[in-house]
Amino acid sequence: MMSVESIAVALVGYLLGSIPFGVIVAKRSGVDIYSVGSGNPGATNVLREIGKPAGYLVFSLDFIKGILATTWFMVPIFSVSGDATLGLWGLPGAVLGHTYPLFAKFRGGKGVATAMGGLLGVMPGCLLIGLVSWGVIFYTTRYVAVASIGFGLSLPVCAFVAYWSSDESTGQGAKLFLATVVMAWIIWRHRSNLVRLREGTENRFERKRKH
Known part of the structure; x- marks a missing residue:
């Protein structure tokens, strides 16, 4: 309650x-x-x-x-x-x-x-892992939406590892639930981006060409 x-x-x-x-x-x-x-x-x-x-x-x-x-x-x-x-x-x-x-x-x-x-x-530790995931995915794909979804997916994975390796008195169960909710919410909010990705119309940040 x-x-x-x-x-x-x-x-x-x-x-x-x-x-x-x-x-x-x-x-x-x-x-x-x-x-x-x-x-x-x-x-x-x-x-x-x-x-x-x-x-x-x-x-x-x-x-x-x-x-x-x-x-x-x-x-x-x-x-x-x-x-x-x-x-x-x-x-x-x-x-x-x-x-x-x-x-x-x-x-x-x-x-x-x-x-x-x-x-x-x-959850600063999971934020760090999420930011690394975001950076790697964005660097390789140049899609902010894909990087953001990857960021979301990394959160419950990180939270599960923390939950599995600690006792419940630290509140890790609640953090795992929260991370899962945030992940689902991020994916839900990017559903239109997923449609555009499938159709090939999603905006992409192009790499700057070296002169």
């Missing part, structure tokens, strides 16, 4: 995740991000349509809101709890908020950057 503290962490996580940084940054550049490119307000579409500085800024801000969602309650001024496992409620809250943001008419991004930030707060 959820405690009052876990409900509070999940709710604050959702509200933090709902801050539509992609929409805000694009609007400051005079662009309606929903009407250009893929129409997605995430960092990748911002990068493609506005430029690298804007794209990297959106990624960083989305990453940071994930971190905050899983750690804010441990700051003494809030006097909520010093129990780090409460962050397990903040992560899904933040990802849900990012993908269905209250402050942007529930039209959000894929949630990968926010999930990465949240994982830094609750």
Whole structure:
């Protein structure tokens, strides 16, 4: 049963995740991000349509809101709890908020950057493995969607290894469940990309040619 503290962490996580940084940054550049490119307000579409500085800024801000969602309650001024496992409620809250943001008419991004930030707060080891997986897959395929799905798939594998090699008192069972949920959510949010990959129409970052 959820405690009052876990409900509070999940709710604050959702509200933090709902801050539509992609929409805000694009609007400051005079662009309606929903009407250009893929129409997605995430960092990748911002990068493609506005430029690298804007794209990297959106990624960083989305990453940071994930971190905050899983750690804010441990700051003494809030006097909520010093129990780090409460962050397990903040992560899904933040990802849900990012993908269905209250402050942007529930039209959000894929949630990968926010999930990465949240994982830094609750499962840093699995985040590292996921980032390596993302990097290797993107380098070999040049598809952000494929790399993001690979990132998602790596999470429950990492969490299972941690669960298998430790006792339940460390909360690894809950982390394994959370990692599986995040994986499923990432794949679900990329279902349109999977269709485009099958049809050969998915956007791809081409390698720069050396002169």
